[in-house]
Amino acid sequence: MATFHHSNPTDRDIRRVLQKLIIILSLGIICVSLFYFFTGCCESDLTENSVSDRPASDDRNGTFYKDVVTVQDEDGYPGTGEGSTLTPGLETDNTGKDWKATRRLPQALIIGVKKGGTRALLEFLRLHPDIRALGSEPHFFDRHYARGLHWYRSMMPKALDGQVVMEKTPRYFVTVETPGRVHSMSRDVKLIVVVRDPVTRAISDYTQIISKTPHIPAFETLAFKNRTNGEIDSLWSPLWIGLYAQHLERWLAWFPRAQIHLVSGEGLISDPAGELGKVQDFLGLQRIVTDKHFYFNKTKGFPCLKKPEGSSKPHCLGKTKGRTHAPIDPEVIWRLREFYRPHNQRFYQMAGQDFGWQ
Numbered sequence: 001m002a003t004f005h006h007s008n009p010t011d012r013d014i015r016r017v018l019q020k021l022i023i024i025l026s027l028g029i030i031c032v033s034l035f036y037f038f039t040g041c042c043e044s045d046l047t048e049n050s051v052s053d054r055p056a057s058d059d060r061n062g063t064f065y066k067d068v069v070t071v072q073d074e075d076g077y078p079g080t081g082e083g084s085t086l087t088p089g090l091e092t093d094n095t096g097k098d099w100k101a102t103r104r105l106p107q108a109l110i111i112g113v114k115k116g117g118t119r120a121l122l123e124f125l126r127l128h129p130d131i132r133a134l135g136s137e138p139h140f141f142d143r144h145y146a147r148g149l150h151w152y153r154s155m156m157p158k159a160l161d162g163q164v165v166m167e168k169t170p171r172y173f174v175t176v177e178t179p180g181r182v183h184s185m186s187r188d189v190k191l192i193v194v195v196r197d198p199v200t201r202a203i204s205d206y207t208q209i210i211s212k213t214p215h216i217p218a219f220e221t222l223a224f225k226n227r228t229n230g231e232i233d234s235l236w237s238p239l240w241i242g243l244y245a246q247h248l249e250r251w252l253a254w255f256p257r258a259q260i261h262l263v264s265g266e267g268l269i270s271d272p273a274g275e276l277g278k279v280q281d282f283l284g285l286q287r288i289v290t291d292k293h294f295y296f297n298k299t300k301g302f303p304c305l306k307k308p309e310g311s312s313k314p315h316c317l318g319k320t321k322g323r324t325h326a327p328i329d330p331e332v333i334w335r336l337r338e339f340y341r342p343h344n345q346r347f348y349q350m351a352g353q354d355f356g357w358q
């Protein structure tokens with residue numbers, strides 16, 4: 001009787017199927033690895049000078065790390081206002097070379113001042129091809145520091161080698177702990193402050209506050225500790241923020257003067273290209289944003305962009321920028337000018353620059 005020693009055809013089929021499965025699985029693993037490699041998802045470390053980094057496990061354990069966080073901007077700017085959300089790394093690289101770009105900690109920060117013209121400066125700088133700026137205010141050093149540098153970096157837009165990564169959070173200038181924290185991230189970071197006549201700035205600040213909380217007392221009431229003897233309440237936030245010398249002094253304890261560039265808020269309105277030219281020099285960039293990018297919009301009463309980033313249409317800043325200010329008693333304005341005079345003089349001396357506020 002004939003015997004059959006060769007293997008059962010069903011077993012052979014199973015073996016073939018298994019081999020195919022193993023090959024498909026291996027190919028899958030290789031593809032996924034390549035994808036992660038090229039998209040930069042596996043970047044593991046921070047820059048060398050990131051001394052106050054939290055361990056990645058801390059950041060990702062669900063307490064500190066959230067895929068979507070709520071940010072509260074001073075701005076009220078479309079897409080970045082109070083209660084809006086900011087998704088880590090949502091912005092794409094408009095250079096079309098996204099696969100080469102990585103997320104880095106910022107090399108430059110616009111640290112203030114609130115209502116100085118920080119949004120205008122950021123939007124104008126974004127026209128520069130060598131600048132990659134975060135649109136929203138991350139408030140990392142003042143509010144979200146516990147999330148760690150890993151989280152902060154994940155917020156930044158991807159950038160190519162040679163591009164300058166930056167963000168703006170105007171509150172940094174006045175928060176006591178911020179200079180030291182910024183210094184521990186990087187001692188070389190470039191700092192930009194847009195300063196504006198502190199009296200106009202205070203009124204602008206109050207105009208914003210009252211737009212959100214309409215039933216607060218009048219500016220003229222809040223500005224004084226005692227209206228009868230004319231004693232100014234210098235601790236009232238809209239006035240306290242304008243004590244520029246006091247705030248700058250804290251930054252100068254950590255950073256050399258040459259590392260801090262002061263932009264005139266008034267100049268940014270009257271001559272945006274001139275101020276932008278100086279900022280580009282300070283950042284070590286070619287002067288690419290020039291007067292050909294701006295036009296003066298008579299209806300808005302401010303310079304606007306002929307062609308903003310990612311668009312071919314002219315564009316002015318939103319309606320929360322360039323608001324009509326609340327009318328203030330001229331005598332109160334006069335008193336505030338007297339109050340700020342010595343502070344401004346001290347600030348001009350520290351800055352080595354006279355901003356010409358009355």
Ligand SMILES: Nc1ncnc2c1ncn2[C@@H]1O[C@H](COP(=O)(O)OS(=O)(=O)O)[C@@H](OP(=O)(O)O)[C@H]1O
Nearest residue numbers: 074075114115116117118119120204302321322323
């Ligand atoms: N080009 C252009 N368009 C509109 N507004 C301009 C512009 N340049 C500077 N400014 C001034 O910017 C002021 C708002 O400042 P910030 O952007 O720093 O405000 S915020 O702190 O981010 O809320 C804003 O203050 P207000 O005029 O009080 O609204 C403007 O005076």
